[in-house]
Amino acid sequence: MNNQTTTSPMIQNLTTVRGISCWGAHIGIKSMRRDLAIIYSEVPASAAATFTQNKVVAAPITVSRRHIKSGKAQVIVCNAGNANACTGEQGMHGAEAMAEAAANTLKIDKELVLIASTGLIGEPFPTDNVVNGIKENINKLSSDSKAGAFAANAILTTDTFAKEGFLDFDIDGIHINIAGIAKGSGMIHPNMATMLGFIVSDIAIAPPLLDKAVKECVNKSFNMITVDGDTSTNDMVAVICNGLAGNEMLRSQDDDRYLKFKDQLQEMMIHLAKLIVSDGEGSSKFIEYKVSGAPTEKIARTLVRSISNSSLVKTAMFGRDPNWGRIICASGNAGVPFDYTSVDLYLGDEKTQTQVLEKGRPLQFDRNQLKRLLREAHLVIHLDMNAGECEGIGWGADLTTDYVMFNSVYTT
Amino acid sequence: MNNQTTTSPMIQNLTTVRGISCWGAHIGIKSMRRDLAIIYSEVPASAAATFTQNKVVAAPITVSRRHIKSGKAQVIVCNAGNANACTGEQGMHGAEAMAEAAANTLKIDKELVLIASTGLIGEPFPTDNVVNGIKENINKLSSDSKAGAFAANAILTTDTFAKEGFLDFDIDGIHINIAGIAKGSGMIHPNMATMLGFIVSDIAIAPPLLDKAVKECVNKSFNMITVDGDTSTNDMVAVICNGLAGNEMLRSQDDDRYLKFKDQLQEMMIHLAKLIVSDGEGSSKFIEYKVSGAPTEKIARTLVRSISNSSLVKTAMFGRDPNWGRIICASGNAGVPFDYTSVDLYLGDEKTQTQVLEKGRPLQFDRNQLKRLLREAHLVIHLDMNAGECEGIGWGADLTTDYVMFNSVYTT
Numbered sequence: 050m051n052n053q054t055t056t057s058p059m060i061q062n063l064t065t066v067r068g069i070s071c072w073g074a075h076i077g078i079k080s081m082r083r084d085l086a087i088i089y090s091e092v093p094a095s096a097a098a099t100f101t102q103n104k105v106v107a108a109p110i111t112v113s114r115r116h117i118k119s120g121k122a123q124v125i126v127c128n129a130g131n132a133n134a135c136t137g138e139q140g141m142h143g144a145e146a147m148a149e150a151a152a153n154t155l156k157i158d159k160e161l162v163l164i165a166s167t168g169l170i171g172e173p174f175p176t177d178n179v180v181n182g183i184k185e186n187i188n189k190l191s192s193d194s195k196a197g198a199f200a201a202n203a204i205l206t207t208d209t210f211a212k213e214g215f216l217d218f219d220i221d222g223i224h225i226n227i228a229g230i231a232k233g234s235g236m237i238h239p240n241m242a243t244m245l246g247f248i249v250s251d252i253a254i255a256p257p258l259l260d261k262a263v264k265e266c267v268n269k270s271f272n273m274i275t276v277d278g279d280t281s282t283n284d285m286v287a288v289i290c291n292g293l294a295g296n297e298m299l300r301s302q303d304d305d306r307y308l309k310f311k312d313q314l315q316e317m318m319i320h321l322a323k324l325i326v327s328d329g330e331g332s333s334k335f336i337e338y339k340v341s342g343a344p345t346e347k348i349a350r351t352l353v354r355s356i357s358n359s360s361l362v363k364t365a366m367f368g369r370d371p372n373w374g375r376i377i378c379a380s381g382n383a384g385v386p387f388d389y390t391s392v393d394l395y396l397g398d399e400k401t402q403t404q405v406l407e408k409g410r411p412l413q414f415d416r417n418q419l420k421r422l423l424r425e426a427h428l429v430i431h432l433d434m435n436a437g438e439c440e441g442i443g444w445g446a447d448l449t450t451d452y453v454m455f456n457s458v459y460t461t
Numbered sequence: 462m463n464n465q466t467t468t469s470p471m472i473q474n475l476t477t478v479r480g481i482s483c484w485g486a487h488i489g490i491k492s493m494r495r496d497l498a499i500i501y502s503e504v505p506a507s508a509a510a511t512f513t514q515n516k517v518v519a520a521p522i523t524v525s526r527r528h529i530k531s532g533k534a535q536v537i538v539c540n541a542g543n544a545n546a547c548t549g550e551q552g553m554h555g556a557e558a559m560a561e562a563a564a565n566t567l568k569i570d571k572e573l574v575l576i577a578s579t580g581l582i583g584e585p586f587p588t589d590n591v592v593n594g595i596k597e598n599i600n601k602l603s604s605d606s607k608a609g610a611f612a613a614n615a616i617l618t619t620d621t622f623a624k625e626g627f628l629d630f631d632i633d634g635i636h637i638n639i640a641g642i643a644k645g646s647g648m649i650h651p652n653m654a655t656m657l658g659f660i661v662s663d664i665a666i667a668p669p670l671l672d673k674a675v676k677e678c679v680n681k682s683f684n685m686i687t688v689d690g691d692t693s694t695n696d697m698v699a700v701i702c703n704g705l706a707g708n709e710m711l712r713s714q715d716d717d718r719y720l721k722f723k724d725q726l727q728e729m730m731i732h733l734a735k736l737i738v739s740d741g742e743g744s745s746k747f748i749e750y751k752v753s754g755a756p757t758e759k760i761a762r763t764l765v766r767s768i769s770n771s772s773l774v775k776t777a778m779f780g781r782d783p784n785w786g787r788i789i790c791a792s793g794n795a796g797v798p799f800d801y802t803s804v805d806l807y808l809g810d811e812k813t814q815t816q817v818l819e820k821g822r823p824l825q826f827d828r829n830q831l832k833r834l835l836r837e838a839h840l841v842i843h844l845d846m847n848a849g850e851c852e853g854i855g856w857g858a859d860l861t862t863d864y865v866m867f868n869s870v871y872t873t
Contacts, residue, residue, distance in 0.1 A: 057628060057728065057732070058626035058627060058628040058639070058641070058728055058729045058732040058733075059626070059627075059628075059732070060472055060473070060474065060625050060626065060627060061472065061473065062472070073622070075621065081619065081621075082621055083621045083622065189838050195735075195736060195739055198622045198623070198624075198625075198736075199621075199622055201622075202621060202622040202623070207493065209487065209493070209494055209495050209614060210485070210495065210610050210611055210613075210614040210623070211610070211614070211622065211623060212610075213472050213610075214470035214471070214472065215470060215471075215472060216469065216470040216471075227470070229470070316469065316470055317470045320469070320470040320471070321470075324607060327607055426601055
């Protein structure tokens with residue numbers, strides 16, 4: 050109790066970032082689990098976000114998309130258990146009330162509030178519940194690491210573990226922190242498979258530059274994972290940077306310090322995105338897809354997405370089947386230029402790769418040895434187009450009998 | 462992906478400790494949540510543990526108590542969802558099979574296996590399920606931080622967040638890591654309120670000395686918290702230290718380096734214990750109880766436990782009632798020498814304390830102001846016996862209408 054300790058046994062998380070306090074409470078939307086998360090910065094922060102590409106957009110997305118236009122935010126409020134999607138006017142009123150409750154209680158502009166929801170679609174939004182929950186819990190905001198853990202857990206639905214990341218680095222000798230949380234899909238409930246990512250940093254960066262960094266990093270991380278292949282009505286990744294580290298404000302995309310920050314932000318997003326892929330109860334394998342030698346990064350990423358979304362490829366990986374034909378087939382279907390006669394293809398696990406195609410021609414390989422490799426929980430599929438210098442990487446899960454069973458018995 | 466990062470966005474947890482790998486899997490005991498945790502050291506480790514004081518002891522406790530006598534352990538295996546308590550011969554066979562499955566799959570002595578179970582009491586133990594789950598998941602053991610998070614989540618039952626801690630410090634210039642996980646009680650399910658704590662370190666320490674440290678630290682941490690006041694049939698705190706830090710083996714209780722380690726271990730245990738108290742869905746406040754000026758530490762701790770277990774004190778705190786009479790009453794019931802005419806008593810929150818008794822005489826105080834203080838989520842009750850130099854500290858939750866409601870509707 051009065052020990053002089055070198056460090057305290059705190060997990061480094063959201064609350065490690067200067068000026069960030071959090072809370073996660075049970076407000077009764079979900080049975081007996083935390084279902085309201087609040088992440089607050091003591092000063093208004095530069096903010097940027099990306100949102101679902103789905104044509105059907107949940108009410109909180111509409112509100113947050115409007116608010117983020119200012120380039121500033123001070124609080125992120127997220128409820129779990131109800132997605133507030135396909136809820137019509139009642140839902141829009143609820144989303145506005147949610148943002149107002151946070152703004153009024155914190156005495157800040159409503160435009161500084163970002164909101165998100167995840168959970169069941171098409172259920173009336175429990176507005177009173179959420180509004181009262183916000184009013185009652187904002188005074189509990191705390192910078193204790195426990196409060197960060199509460200928040201990380203309060204955004205979960207069918208997830209089997211809380212997804213958190215923390216990193217720090219130096220710019221001009223100034224210590225910068227980045228921390229994030231995410232939620233993904235239990236594959237078992239694809240209609241609830243909302244992907245959320247909330248990242249906070251104490252770096253000082255101008256809003257337009259942050260926006261650019263967020264969009265680029267999301268494209269190489271959250272947008273490169275696939276579990277079900279569907280985009281939910283509620284997907285959202287938001288990043289807020291409150292400047293409390295005290296570095297000189299980053300304003301130029303050519304600034305080395307900006308590039309360093311962007312690298313770290315991308316590292317954080319990739320970490321969180323991979324954790325989402327890891328959390329598929331119905332999946333048995335984590336698969337990294339790499340396309341190299343592409344003419345453009347966009348082509349590489351398009352190929353990665355096409356291969357990783359292929360049910361035939363995913364079931365082959367479940368069955369430990371080095372079925373390169375399906376990979377080539379999925380590549381050909383990607384809608385981008387693709388010449389299979391120049392392709393090298395490698396299959397294997399994290400450590401060992403076996404080349405199965407050279408310039409499109411099948412190589413002799415020890416099929417049993419490769420099948421043994423494919424029993425590993427972490428697989429790598431690497432396709433070299435030999436057509437350029439660009440590459441793309443993505444991550445996905447396999448498609449298993451359990452997945453099909455879970456989905457066929459799930460009837461809401 | 463090829464970034465030169467200063468640090469990776471990993472949460473520091475069990476897997477940060479040298480030689481420790483983990484896994485947490487869903488093996489089907491609980492519906493759709495992880496329910497098997499494995500914590501493995503690549504070399505046999507010094508080990509010590511404390512177990513429930515309940516007269517009814519679960520089968521895994523019997524097995525682990527026998528195995529820990531060697532002072533060595535290499536793996537901790539814990540299932541959630543079934544407590545293997547009050548399960549008779551079937552349960553004992555199951556517990557032995559659980560330990561054997563781990564030993565055989567890892568090819569280590571059975572005595573190096575510690576097992577624990579948490580969940581429903583009196584249900585037949587799902588031996589096949591657990592044994593197969595162990596066999597299938599041991600090859601997934603990983604030192605990735607994700608695997609540490611899996612393990613932290615796989616020991617939970619009604620907990621609303623995973624409880625983790627990490628700290629590091631130096632001994633003779635050598636870097637030592639300590640990490641731990643714990644589970645507690647949702648207060649809502651008191652008959653499942655098993656308390657588990659698993660702590661790993663890479664320090665080199667002789668088993669008898671570790672045993673001494675663990676017992677002392679548990680007495681000042683896990684044994685000083687109260688949620689329901691009951692001890693479960695399955696409570697267990699185990700610490701394993703594998704020596705991979707490479708420090709000179711600690712052998713003497715007078716060694717300053719041992720005292721430093723013990724301080725850190727106690728800090729870790731207090732951290733985990735407080736997290737357990739924080740996780741009562743039915744509770745609204747976290748209360749710190751301090752008794753100072755006691756003739757002995759034991760008397761101080763006994764008083765703390767008596768006050769913190771008093772339903773009258775706990776409901777008063779829920780009701781923001783500075784009802785010092787109940788605190789004095791609970792102290793008088795503790796079964797230790799107690800002279801209330803020499804007592805100073807202070808009530809308040811973390812920052813501000815109001816003295817309400819001086820040498821047993823009630824002081825004038827602003828009742829409304831104190832009631833406002835008692836609205837805080839973190840309260841402190843400090844009783845100074847003025848009878849010596851020793852002190853004790855403990856932590857507990859308040860007793861709320863929600864708690865009573867939850868418990869009255871729980872009928873399984």
